[in-house]
Amino acid sequence: MVGHGPAKSPHRERAVHGLHGVDGVVEALAGQRYVTDRSLATALYLSLALPKPLLLEGEAGVGKTEIAKALSAITGAPLIRLQCYEGLDIAHAVYEWDYSRQMLHIRMLEAQAGAGGTMDADDLFGPRFLVRRPLLQAIEATREMPPVLLIDELDRADDEFDAFLLELLSDWQVTIPELGTIKATVPPMVIITSNRTRELHDALKRRCLYHWIEYPTVQKELEIIAARIPDAPKPLSVQIATFVQALRKEDLWKVPGVAETLDWTAAMIALGIEELKNPIVLDTLGTLLKHQEDVVRVQRDLYPRLVGEVASGSDSRQ
Ligand SMILES: Nc1ncnc2c1ncn2[C@@H]1O[C@H](COP(=O)(O)OP(=O)(O)OP(=O)(O)O)[C@@H](O)[C@H]1O
Ligand SMILES: [Mg+2]
Structure with missing residues (x-):
């Protein structure tokens, strides 16, 4: 079960141990030319160790997005990025069916049937016609290599998207009616950023560790x-x-x-x-x-x- 007591991932364990505590995070980020102070490094370390998503807020250009890239570099985990915008929906965040390929496939089947073959459209809604968007990619990642999932500028998405995300962050599963439920074996390392053009849902914030990045001294x-x-x-x-x-x-x-x-x-x-x-x-x-x-x-x-x-x-x- 992912919801209670997060599943263990050998990769994440290695990543957390490899970082040697908060000082280790500061040092490893410096190796990626990312300058951080102890408070941000502590939030990042805890988000990996607990594990819990890290919600970063701050003005534009203070290094929110960059930290996810640096985290991916120091842990060796691939970076999956969901860029949020107004009107972002499940089709662009999670999955959609590749209609044009499905149509081509149907035409091919029709041609085969016309030539005396049998028409079998069973796998029309199978994995090969599924377009995997960032959230599904993150869920499908293997236990050995959970990615860093960057949900960037969440405040730009409509607030209904928070509600959807809340569910996803709790269960790490999605149900695709034609295929069934796909569940993550281990949750990804999640960084959510916001420029605070709107307040995010309280319930979503409660699921996360929170850190405000100030302008630097x-x-x-x-x-x-x-x-x-x-x-x-x-x-x-x-x-x-x-x-x-x-x-x-x-x-x-x-x-x-x-x-x-x-x-x-x-x-x-x-x-x-x-x-x-x-x-x-x-x-x-x-x-x-x-x-x-x-x-x-x-x-x-x-x-x-x-x-x-x-x-x-x-x-x-x-
Ligand atoms: N602490 C830091 N150490 C090194 N580089 C930094 C740091 N903070 C910001 N930068 C650099 O500043 C630039 C802007 O950072 P970034 O894009 O992460 O900001 P942001 O907070 O995501 O901004 P926005 O809200 O506009 O998306 C990047 O080139 C990044 O490398
Ligand atoms: Mg950014």
Whole structure:
């Protein structure tokens, strides 16, 4: 039974033991160039050890999706991703029948029958005409190799989908009327992410461990830049991290996430810039800010103050 006392998987046991506790998770993620703090590493470790799905919420670009990829890399488990969107339904999340292949098959059978053969349409709704979507793929995975299942941006799906997922997370089984019930021998390692554009169902949250990923501190952001863009000169990274941190305190439509910090750093390197200064800052704001109102606000009002903060912040960090 999967519902009470989760089934054991040799692969997951090996993965959990191989990680050597919370410190081991921090270290293993660092090996994948993913910088994490102990609280997130603890949540991840517990989600593997208990096992329970891990629900990650946080602003855009703080590393929610990336952690599932890093988890797959450190455990050696394949990554199965369900990208959620408005209108996502069972046909795209779990399974559907391949109608065009079924039609072709019927025509072939008809032709055979016309030529004097017998017509046997029995396997028309058999496994070979089943299109397996991510949730079914995750259920069908073997005990030896349960995957990492990333259910990404669940808040984008309609809230009825939470109810469906709730059932799935409890039983790890789906019933296909034509085929019967398919049950997982062992549940996958599940990461659910949400940008919180709507609240997820309480009942669903109760099934999960929960962790909110904050924007990184300046120190952590510097570590992320160093991990992801090792070529970035340290003084430039310090200036960039300080500028972005100051920008996040402003009342903007959309403040930059870590992804934008990395884009901006890569842009500076591509332009051969070693020090933040005008006009390059104002010319490259489009890598950091994605609303014209924000760009204009920084250009018109905020720039002198932000640059002042960069100057004092950089002095104290170099
Ligand atoms: N802690 C981190 N260590 C290393 N890289 C990070 C970290 N956090 C974010 N990144 C990088 O920032 C980028 C954005 O991360 P990711 O796509 O996981 O964000 P997200 O939270 O899923 O954003 P969204 O809500 O927009 O989907 C990726 O390139 C990722 O590598
Ligand atoms: Mg994401």
